[in-house]
Amino acid sequence: MATPVAHEQRTLGFTQPERPQLRAPRTSLRLRNALIGWTFILPNFLGFAVLTLAPVATLFYISLTSWNIFGAAQWVGLDNFARLIGDKSFHTALGNTFYYAALHIPITIVVSLSLALLLNQKLRGAAFFRTVAFFPYITSIVAVAVVWNMLFSPEFGPINQFLSLFVDGDLPGWTVSKDWAMPAVIIVGTWKDMGYYMLLFLAGLQTVPGELHEAARIDGANAWQRFWNVTLPCLRPTMFFVTVMVTIQSFKVFDLILVMTDGGPGQATLVLSQYIYQKGFEQFEFGYASSVAVVLFLICILVTVVQFLYNKRKEA
Amino acid sequence: MAARPSALRRSGRVLLYVVMIVAAAGIMLPFAWMVISSLKQNNQVFTAPVQWIPAPVQWRNYLDIWVKADMVTWVRNTLVLSVAVTLLQVLTGSFAAYGFAKMRFPGRDALFLLYIGTIAVPWQSYMIPQFQMLSSWGLNNTLWAIMLLQAFGAFGVFLMKQYYESIPDSLSEAARIDGLSEYGIWWRIIMPLSVPALASLTIITFVSTWNDYLGPLIYLRDRSLWTIQLGLQSFIGEYNAEHALIMTGSVLSVLPIALIFLLGQRYFVEGIATTGVKG
Numbered sequence: 001m002a003t004p005v006a007h008e009q010r011t012l013g014f015t016q017p018e019r020p021q022l023r024a025p026r027t028s029l030r031l032r033n034a035l036i037g038w039t040f041i042l043p044n045f046l047g048f049a050v051l052t053l054a055p056v057a058t059l060f061y062i063s064l065t066s067w068n069i070f071g072a073a074q075w076v077g078l079d080n081f082a083r084l085i086g087d088k089s090f091h092t093a094l095g096n097t098f099y100y101a102a103l104h105i106p107i108t109i110v111v112s113l114s115l116a117l118l119l120n121q122k123l124r125g126a127a128f129f130r131t132v133a134f135f136p137y138i139t140s141i142v143a144v145a146v147v148w149n150m151l152f153s154p155e156f157g158p159i160n161q162f163l164s165l166f167v168d169g170d171l172p173g174w175t176v177s178k179d180w181a182m183p184a185v186i187i188v189g190t191w192k193d194m195g196y197y198m199l200l201f202l203a204g205l206q207t208v209p210g211e212l213h214e215a216a217r218i219d220g221a222n223a224w225q226r227f228w229n230v231t232l233p234c235l236r237p238t239m240f241f242v243t244v245m246v247t248i249q250s251f252k253v254f255d256l257i258l259v260m261t262d263g264g265p266g267q268a269t270l271v272l273s274q275y276i277y278q279k280g281f282e283q284f285e286f287g288y289a290s291s292v293a294v295v296l297f298l299i300c301i302l303v304t305v306v307q308f309l310y311n312k313r314k315e316a
Numbered sequence: 317m318a319a320r321p322s323a324l325r326r327s328g329r330v331l332l333y334v335v336m337i338v339a340a341a342g343i344m345l346p347f348a349w350m351v352i353s354s355l356k357q358n359n360q361v362f363t364a365p366v367q368w369i370p371a372p373v374q375w376r377n378y379l380d381i382w383v384k385a386d387m388v389t390w391v392r393n394t395l396v397l398s399v400a401v402t403l404l405q406v407l408t409g410s411f412a413a414y415g416f417a418k419m420r421f422p423g424r425d426a427l428f429l430l431y432i433g434t435i436a437v438p439w440q441s442y443m444i445p446q447f448q449m450l451s452s453w454g455l456n457n458t459l460w461a462i463m464l465l466q467a468f469g470a471f472g473v474f475l476m477k478q479y480y481e482s483i484p485d486s487l488s489e490a491a492r493i494d495g496l497s498e499y500g501i502w503w504r505i506i507m508p509l510s511v512p513a514l515a516s517l518t519i520i521t522f523v524s525t526w527n528d529y530l531g532p533l534i535y536l537r538d539r540s541l542w543t544i545q546l547g548l549q550s551f552i553g554e555y556n557a558e559h560a561l562i563m564t565g566s567v568l569s570v571l572p573i574a575l576i577f578l579l580g581q582r583y584f585v586e587g588i589a590t591t592g593v594k595g
Contacts, residue, residue, distance in 0.1 A: 036498045040415030044408035047468030052434055055445035132340045138577050140527040142548045143566035147346045156362035203589035252438035255529045273440040280444045290444055297441040304436040
């Protein structure tokens with residue numbers, strides 16, 4: 001991407017001696033402007049191009065090679081992708097990722113929107129509540145995971161002690177149980193992320209015109225009808241942004257699972273990102289790991305494009 | 317007749333307050349448990365029923381942790397990284413944002429779209445090629461890797477551009493007529509006007525670098541390079557039965573961030589709202 005700059009520098013060199021021509025000053029001004037514009041962007045763009053764009057581009061190449069700790073990358077065409085089809089662990093990781101996403105996306109949206117609506121009621125102490133609800137989002141995943149693991153502790157953890165007041169018989173084993181580990185992770189993920197989306201919704205709610213609510217009230221619409229027919233349609237841009245962000249965030253979930261369950265017990269919470277990590281950084285199969293990464297990449301791009309198109313159609 | 321709806325509304329409001337208080341208590345419970353456990357003797361952490369007030373209060377944990385864990389090194393490394401990344405991100409991000417928001421030249425919008433597009437690309441999908449590249453430069457197992465990794469994100473450019481667009485162009489036009497160069501306009505006019513956005517970006521970047529676990533996990537192998545997140549995680553593995561001490565370490569790792577957040581909460585909230593509303 002350095003070419004446009006080089007190109008402009010060259011043309012600038014040519015235009016300057018031709019000053020006497022009438023139109024030259026304007027063109028040279030435009031070129032000068034472009035050059036200055038680029039100098040503003042360049043320091044950040046260089047880092048961005050080298051550290052983000054270049055790795056993304058090479059990802060596809062690496063995924064088509066067999067490259068491991070024993071030797072250099074060797075072209076194998078689609079072999080890695082063929083191997084994915086029969087790889088049970090990959091299927092598990094893919095399934096678990098969709099499991100996490102299928103619950104985490106709707107729950108987070110509903111909870112964070114409810115919190116935002118609650119805060120928007122202008123109750124006393126709302127500012128304090130906003131701080132509280134947002135606080136989990138800014139705390140580190142390691143500290144949060146270890147606390148929750150203790151809270152979820154099956155025998156003496158406070159959560160099961162609380163549940164035993166209402167439930168007779170077997171209590172969930174949470175992070176040590178194959179069936180309950182994923183719900184436990186989803187609970188923590190939602191608890192941690194909801195504050196962020198709550199803020200986005202809250203900002204969106206400020207853009208809903210008050211007169212519309214007044215008019216609906218006069219027409220006899222109850223609170224639920226007002227929410228459904230006034231608030232929600234007005235929130236569509238925010239809803240779109242939130243949905244895209246929470247979707248991507250769900251499909252790439254990694255550090256939370258890594259520190260809470262390490263993919264376990266067994267492979268009960270193994271997700272795509274972690275499988276990439278295991279193959280790449282623990283077993284040093286860079287080529288194969290990259291083919292899993294391509295799958296993750298495509299999923300995220302695909303859901304974003306679909307949501308974008310859906311939003312476009314609704315807007316029209 | 318008139319009293320009824322208002323009584324109904326009042327009881328509705330009371331209900332809302334109850335919901336708010338219960339929700340707040342539920343959300344804060346893990347933190348309360350963290351702090352309380354950090355002040356307990358180890359064998360008091362898990363008791364039935366839960367002991368909500370530590371007796372006796374074990375302040376000792378907060379001394380012991382510095383001996384048992386290499387907290388000083390971890391905090392120092394984390395600080396170095398957070399400060400360096402924040403400086404780079406704020407400077408290059410706001411500089412680039414000026415180009416995107418206030419200059420007009422061919423290719424600008426396509427370039428910005430490229431930046432936005434990467435928001436949909438998870439880092440996990442390209443961490444391997446990135447690791448190979450930085451390793452081939454000899455940056456594996458150095459703090460430089462993390463600085464480079466974190467400093468040039470699209471987020472800073474995006475946030476600052478959104479803010480710059482709310483500053484009227486007439487200001488920079490006037491300065492241009494007065495003979496100020498574009499760089500002069502950025503530094504003397506736009507930067508002083510964008511202090512709230514700069515504060516937002518500073519706080520958000522600092523906190524996310526402080527909390528980053530995956531980058532350091534992949535790049536930093538030497539114990540002398542570990543950040544507080546890596547250190548805490550290894551401490552948890554090593555002393556997995558020392559529940560109280562683990563909670564002490566957790567409190568210490570969250571405390572600086574909690575303070576920064578409470579002091580700069582307004583900027584945090586505004587920064588997030590800015591990127592969301594027009595996003």
